[in-house]
Amino acid sequence: MFARRLDNLPPYLFARIDALKAEKIKEGIDVIDFGIGDPDLPTPPHIVDALITAAKDPANHHYPSYLGMNAFREAVATWYERRFGVCADPFTEVISLMGSKDGVAHIPEVLVNPGDFVLAPGPGYPVYQTGTLFAEGNVHTMPLTEENSFLPILEDIPKEICRKARLMWLNYPNNPTSAVAPLSFYEEAVAFAREHDIVIVSDNAYSEVSYDGYRAPSFLEADGALEVGIEMHSLSKTYNMTGWRVGMAVGNARVIQGLGTVKTNVDSGVFNPVQYAAIAALNGSQECVAQACAIYQKRRDVLVSGLQHLGFDISCPKATFYLWVPVTGSLSFAATMLEKAGIVVTPGIGFGEAGEGYVRFALTQPVERITAALERMGEIL
Numbered sequence: 304m305f306a307r308r309l310d311n312l313p314p315y316l317f318a319r320i321d322a323l324k325a326e327k328i329k330e331g332i333d334v335i336d337f338g339i340g341d342p343d344l345p346t347p348p349h350i351v352d353a354l355i356t357a358a359k360d361p362a363n364h365h366y367p368s369y370l371g372m373n374a375f376r377e378a379v380a381t382w383y384e385r386r387f388g389v390c391a392d393p394f395t396e397v398i399s400l401m402g403s404k405d406g407v408a409h410i411p412e413v414l415v416n417p418g419d420f421v422l423a424p425g426p427g428y429p430v431y432q433t434g435t436l437f438a439e440g441n442v443h444t445m446p447l448t449e450e451n452s453f454l455p456i457l458e459d460i461p462k463e464i465c466r467k468a469r470l471m472w473l474n475y476p477n478n479p480t481s482a483v484a485p486l487s488f489y490e491e492a493v494a495f496a497r498e499h500d501i502v503i504v505s506d507n508a509y510s511e512v513s514y515d516g517y518r519a520p521s522f523l524e525a526d527g528a529l530e531v532g533i534e535m536h537s538l539s540k541t542y543n544m545t546g547w548r549v550g551m552a553v554g555n556a557r558v559i560q561g562l563g564t565v566k567t568n569v570d571s572g573v574f575n576p577v578q579y580a581a582i583a584a585l586n587g588s589q590e591c592v593a594q595a596c597a598i599y600q601k602r603r604d605v606l607v608s609g610l611q612h613l614g615f616d617i618s619c620p621k622a623t624f625y626l627w628v629p630v631t632g633s634l635s636f637a638a639t640m641l642e643k644a645g646i647v648v649t650p651g652i653g654f655g656e657a658g659e660g661y662v663r664f665a666l667t668q669p670v671e672r673i674t675a676a677l678e679r680m681g682e683i684l
């Protein structure tokens with residue numbers, strides 16, 4: 304009944320954990336879930352208020368513009384300039400997205416012909432792979448290893464793959480490894496993209512979730528980046544807005560135009576009141592972002608020192624709300640944690656084979672729950 308395309312999707316490896324979790328909850332176990340890559344904190348009130356006000360205006364009840372309201376695209380351009388010193392034209396180099404996942408899933412339709420290659424990090428956000436498969440492209444995994452600070456080694460990509468590659472994904476601060484990239488790496492990537500005529504798409508969803516004074520750069524800060532690529536960004540992680548579905552793509556005008564062409568044919572844009580809320584978020588005080596980071600930082604410190612105490616070899620990440628923790632056998636480790644301690648962690652293999660040997664903890668639980676989880680782990684390990 305289904306098209307062959309669906310057969311090509313990788314097996315859903317989280318299914319076993321999900322089933323086990325549901326079983327535990329049914330048994331009355333108080334499950335502590337570190338599997339969720341979704342902020343537990345609420346969207347700040349000034350952003351919610353902007354939605355409410357806009358939602359009451361019937362002028363906003365119609366189809367939105369496909370590419371984003373002018374005011375939204377201007378707010379994005381202004382934010383990119385203020386935050387990263389990147390100058391992008393709001394009307395040719397910025398487009399709205401229904402969350403960055405929308406852009407991630409659809410950009411292969413713009414760039415990839417059947418049989419072309421897409422270079423994607425492994426471990427990595429699963430949609431880099433599935434979006435490629437929907438466009439009937441092939442994925443070449445760029446392994447991210449601890450020895451190389453979880454950065455891909457561009458010279459290691461075989462020359463024949465480079466010739467057939469149309470698109471390279473970069474994602475820093477990185478999900479799931481929590482690694483960060485220096486601007487010099489982005490400069491290297493721009494040179495590589497020029498040499499091989501590859502479009503770079505940077506996924507910068509976590510640029511604002513950072514600690515200890517670290518400020519993540521944008522790929523677009525690299526010299527020449529606007530000639531070779533774009534960046535996807537999102538309000539989801541920065542302003543606790545995962546449910547709102549609003550993000551943006553910024554960068555090379557040709558690529559943005561292509562993405563606009565695909566999106567015009569598959570969706571009808573972001574609900575205007577949601578765009579007004581996004582404008583309030585981008586233009587408003589960024590104090591709420593600093594407060595959220597301070598909360599994650601406290602949780603990070605408690606969880607990292609607790610896990611170190613239990614013998615895990617980890618250090619404090621500079622960004623993202625994830626810990627990438629080395630274990631032997633990620634699926635069996637995750638299953639044991641759930642079975643014996645009622646704790647959910649994400650097995651690394653769910654992020655591709657290169658994720659094996661690790662589990663991911665998300666810092667989306669309050670300190671009391673983290674402390675309780677560490678106690679339970681102390682009893683079973």
Ligand SMILES: *Cc1c(COP(=O)(O)O)cnc(C)c1O
Pocket residue numbers: 340401402403404405407428474478506508536537538539540545549550
């Ligand atoms: C959360 C996440 C996204 C998608 O977020 P949206 O809610 O769709 O904006 C994209 N990339 C990575 C790596 C993520 O973790």
